[in-house]
Amino acid sequence: MxxxxxxxxxxxxxxxxxxxxxxxxxxxxxxxxxxxxxxxxxxxxxxxxxxxxxxxxxxxTFRFILTTKSKIYSVSIDPKILVRELTLEVPGTESHIKHLVDCNEFLLCGMDKVAAVWNPWFKQSRWIKVNASQPSSQVVGIGYVNNNMRADEKRYKTIGSYWTDHSEWETQDFSSEVWKDPKLTPIQGDKSLKDKAAIFFTKCGVSLHGNVYWIAFYDKTDTLYHLLNFDFSSERFYAYFCDLPCGMNHPRNALVLRVFRGDRFSLLKQCYKTKKIEIWVTKNKINVEDGNDVVWMNFRTLSIPNFPGLVSNEYSSSQPSYFIDDKRLVLCSCDETGHPWIYVVEENKLISKVQLNDVFDPWPLHCTYFPSLVPVPRGPREEALLQD
Incomplete structure (x- = not known):
C-alpha cells in the first residue's frame, strides 16, 4: 500500500x-x-x-529464516507456505553465515571474524567485530540492560566467548566497538555445582527480558539438564538458573528451548527412537532475577504415526526450529539428505508437510523469526556520520 x-x-x-x-x-x-x-x-x-x-x-510477516552458503531465505506460513530470498547487506564483509540466532527483536548472524545484528523485517543491519586478539572469539547472544525503558531507549549489548584452556566470556555495548572482559565468574546457584564446568548443549542462547539462557549440564551423572543464564544488567553469569523437566538427553534427541507467549519458556523434545514429541511450558512469567519459582508443566505430547525424526543421525547438531501458535505446532527441520521441510501439527495430527524446494543448497541453518518494529541500534561510526 x-x-x-x-x-x-x-x-x-x-x-x-x-x-x-x-x-x-x-x-x-x-x-x-x-x-x-x-x-x-x-x-x-x-x-x-x-x-x-x-x-x-x-x-x-515471515516465520522462519534459512541460510545457506550462497543465499538467505524467509519462509511465510500463512495463508500458505511461501519462500522468498532475502539480502543481508553488511558493509565490509562477504562471509557466509555460520550460526544464526533469534534474539527477540533481532537476529544474530555469526560469520568469520564478524557478526551481524539484523532486523530482516526492516531490512536493517549492522556489523560487530569480534575480539581480534582472540582467534576463536565469536558472538553468541544479544541482550539489554533491563531497566523497563522503551524499546528505542534500551541499552543493548552482545556477549561473546573464546577458548584459551577453558571458556572465556566478554561483553560489548552496542554504542562501542570495544570488548570488555568483566571477569565473568559464574555464580553457582547450587553448592553441588562448585568447581564444575558447564557443558553447553546449545552453543547459542535464547533471549528473554534482556537476558540470555542456555541449555547445559555439568557431568554425565546429572539426572536433569539445566538452564544457565547471563544477566546483562549486572553482567553476571549464573551457572544454575533452573532444572529442565525432560531428564538427561540422548545426543540424537531433539531438544529446543524457545520463548513462549512473550514472557515464558517452552521446551520441545523428540525421542529419536519413538519419534514421540513432548512439549513443556513454564507455568508463570519468568523472573529475570532467579529461577526459584520456575514450574514446568506438560503442554502437549504427540505420538504421530510415521512422523519423521527432527534430528538426523549424521548431523545430530542440527536441531529443529519451531513455534507454537495457539493449538498449532509449526516445525522446520532437515531430512536425512539435508533438504528442509515445514511440518504443521494440530492436536495429534500432521496437517501438512512441505519440502522447501526453493532452498537449493542442503543443510541450511534455520531459526524461527518473529516480526519486530525495533530499529537496529546504530554503532559509533553511524552516530559520528549523523553528527557531521
Whole structure:
C-alpha cells in the first residue's frame, strides 16, 4: 500500500468514517518500516503496533529464516507456505553465515571474524567485530540492560566467548566497538555445582527480558539438564538458573528451548527412537532475577504415526526450529539428505508437510523469526556520520 492511501485511511479514521476492523486490515498491508511512523497517530494505533497478534498476521510477516552458503531465505506460513530470498547487506564483509540466532527483536548472524545484528523485517543491519586478539572469539547472544525503558531507549549489548584452556566470556555495548572482559565468574546457584564446568548443549542462547539462557549440564551423572543464564544488567553469569523437566538427553534427541507467549519458556523434545514429541511450558512469567519459582508443566505430547525424526543421525547438531501458535505446532527441520521441510501439527495430527524446494543448497541453518518494529541500534561510526 502506498503512502497516499495510508494517509487517506488516517484521515478517514480521524473522522470516524471507517470501522476499526478496516483500519487494522489497511495497516496490515503497510510496509513494516512505515508502521513505526504511525505510532504517534493515537494511543489505540500505538497499542495495535505493539500487539504480537497484529504483527504476526501482517501481510509481510515471515516465520522462519534459512541460510545457506550462497543465499538467505524467509519462509511465510500463512495463508500458505511461501519462500522468498532475502539480502543481508553488511558493509565490509562477504562471509557466509555460520550460526544464526533469534534474539527477540533481532537476529544474530555469526560469520568469520564478524557478526551481524539484523532486523530482516526492516531490512536493517549492522556489523560487530569480534575480539581480534582472540582467534576463536565469536558472538553468541544479544541482550539489554533491563531497566523497563522503551524499546528505542534500551541499552543493548552482545556477549561473546573464546577458548584459551577453558571458556572465556566478554561483553560489548552496542554504542562501542570495544570488548570488555568483566571477569565473568559464574555464580553457582547450587553448592553441588562448585568447581564444575558447564557443558553447553546449545552453543547459542535464547533471549528473554534482556537476558540470555542456555541449555547445559555439568557431568554425565546429572539426572536433569539445566538452564544457565547471563544477566546483562549486572553482567553476571549464573551457572544454575533452573532444572529442565525432560531428564538427561540422548545426543540424537531433539531438544529446543524457545520463548513462549512473550514472557515464558517452552521446551520441545523428540525421542529419536519413538519419534514421540513432548512439549513443556513454564507455568508463570519468568523472573529475570532467579529461577526459584520456575514450574514446568506438560503442554502437549504427540505420538504421530510415521512422523519423521527432527534430528538426523549424521548431523545430530542440527536441531529443529519451531513455534507454537495457539493449538498449532509449526516445525522446520532437515531430512536425512539435508533438504528442509515445514511440518504443521494440530492436536495429534500432521496437517501438512512441505519440502522447501526453493532452498537449493542442503543443510541450511534455520531459526524461527518473529516480526519486530525495533530499529537496529546504530554503532559509533553511524552516530559520528549523523553528527557531521
Amino acid at each position: 502506498d503512502s497516499t492511501k495510508t494517509k487517506k485511511a488516517i484521515a478517514a479514521h480521524d473522522q470516524e468514517e471507517l470501522p476499526w476492523e478496516m483500519i487494522e486490515e489497511i495497516l496490515s498491508h503497510v510496509p513494516p518500516i512505515s508502521l513505526v511512523r504511525f505510532r504517534t497517530v493515537c494511543k489505540r494505533w500505538n497499542a495495535l503496533l505493539n500487539d504480537k497478534t497484529f504483527l504476526n498476521n501482517h501481510k509481510f
